[in-house]
Amino acid sequence: MKRPWKIMTGLILVIGIGGILVVVSGVIPVKASSGHWEITRWFLNFTKERSVATHSTGIKVPDLDDQALIVKGAGHYEAGCRMCHGKPDGMRPRMVSLMTPQPPNLKTIVPEREPQELFYVVKHGIKMTGMPAWPEFKRDDEIWPVVAFLLKYPELDFNEYDELVWGKHQKQSGQSIDSAEGTPLPVPHLVIEVCAGCHGVDGQGRGLGVFPRLAGQNEAYLLVSLEAYHQDKRMSGTMEELASRMHQQEIQEVSRYYSRLKPILSNESQGRDKTNNRGAQEEDASYERGAQIAAEGIAGQDVPACADCHPATRKPFKNAYPALMGQYQDYLELQIRLFQNRGRGGSQSANLMHAAVDGLKPDQIRDVCFYYSELPER
Numbered sequence: 001m002k003r004p005w006k007i008m009t010g011l012i013l014v015i016g017i018g019g020i021l022v023v024v025s026g027v028i029p030v031k032a033s034s035g036h037w038e039i040t041r042w043f044l045n046f047t048k049e050r051s052v053a054t055h056s057t058g059i060k061v062p063d064l065d066d067q068a069l070i071v072k073g074a075g076h077y078e079a080g081c082r083m084c085h086g087k088p089d090g091m092r093p094r095m096v097s098l099m100t101p102q103p104p105n106l107k108t109i110v111p112e113r114e115p116q117e118l119f120y121v122v123k124h125g126i127k128m129t130g131m132p133a134w135p136e137f138k139r140d141d142e143i144w145p146v147v148a149f150l151l152k153y154p155e156l157d158f159n160e161y162d163e164l165v166w167g168k169h170q171k172q173s174g175q176s177i178d179s180a181e182g183t184p185l186p187v188p189h190l191v192i193e194v195c196a197g198c199h200g201v202d203g204q205g206r207g208l209g210v211f212p213r214l215a216g217q218n219e220a221y222l223l224v225s226l227e228a229y230h231q232d233k234r235m236s237g238t239m240e241e242l243a244s245r246m247h248q249q250e251i252q253e254v255s256r257y258y259s260r261l262k263p264i265l266s267n268e269s270q271g272r273d274k275t276n277n278r279g280a281q282e283e284d285a286s287y288e289r290g291a292q293i294a295a296e297g298i299a300g301q302d303v304p305a306c307a308d309c310h311p312a313t314r315k316p317f318k319n320a321y322p323a324l325m326g327q328y329q330d331y332l333e334l335q336i337r338l339f340q341n342r343g344r345g346g347s348q349s350a351n352l353m354h355a356a357v358d359g360l361k362p363d364q365i366r367d368v369c370f371y372y373s374e375l376p377e378r
Helices: 002-025 038-055 067-085 094-098 106-112 115-124 140-155 158-166 189-199 219-230 239-243 248-259 271-275 280-296 329-340 351-357 362-374
Strands: 176-178 184-186
Touching: 038 115, 067 140, 067 158, 067 189, 067 239, 106 140, 115 140, 140 158, 158 189, 189 248, 219 239, 219 248, 280 362, 329 351, 329 362
Parallel strands: none
Antiparallel strands: 176 184
């Protein structure tokens, strides 16, 4: 009975030594140009699919039908995904076709995947495929919009894709726009090619509440914010990627441009935020509560007055703090939650916000953000 075991042990030893010699010899090709054997491709794909299905089990899926989320996801896709996965016209860079494995055709693969599986892949990436993990693990609020967009992607044509990414903005060089002083202001090339998709050439954030208004913002604040993104000190898988490509002169140029624009272009300052179902009386009460928090803080909860750093008037800026007047309520609420969860980061002054907002309750966050979003209309 011992002999068969000896033979088996010997075979295993020989195979093991042989495998080591083959690997050490370097005869196994790793060149992408040769592709995978069919059995290798099948095995890797099967392993990948089973792993994603297993590890994505239990992930809770939020409402992904919100058009604002889809547009937000489209912005990141254009900046970070299109290079490999292409646009709905089917055209991809020639270099992508030489990758092993090639990035999948999203029009065919997305309908075969559950939203939680897409979320898992976007967040964690896939080993040995070139699919990277999301740069900031604390920003699930950025990943779900990408999933929302991917679910929409298979039914898009070229023009619909561009409409989601750029809105009404047309990428035309030589554009100019009136500044806050009424004088023509040339639009920087980087704004046209990159920033306008989310923030608009006019700096109004496309009226959705998911992108902040930049028009008339404090130039010093815009400058330190872009530098924080550039240095990976402010957490955003989208903005870190874009800011990392900018050199100091471009950061200064973009910051100066948006700071010189008119803060608000119409009385409909809130766009998406106006769609809430609250009545006028309830909104008035919310506004008053928010005004009190901004002016006085909440002593019993160790919440200081917001207006000490973020005044309710457009006074000349004396620091690098952001102006909050007329900003989208949805965006302001998100920033406070990120500060509370330590998922935002920022310049050296960002830590001051932790103590300032930690004591705020959800309804108080809503009220004070609604107050600032309504200024200067009331």
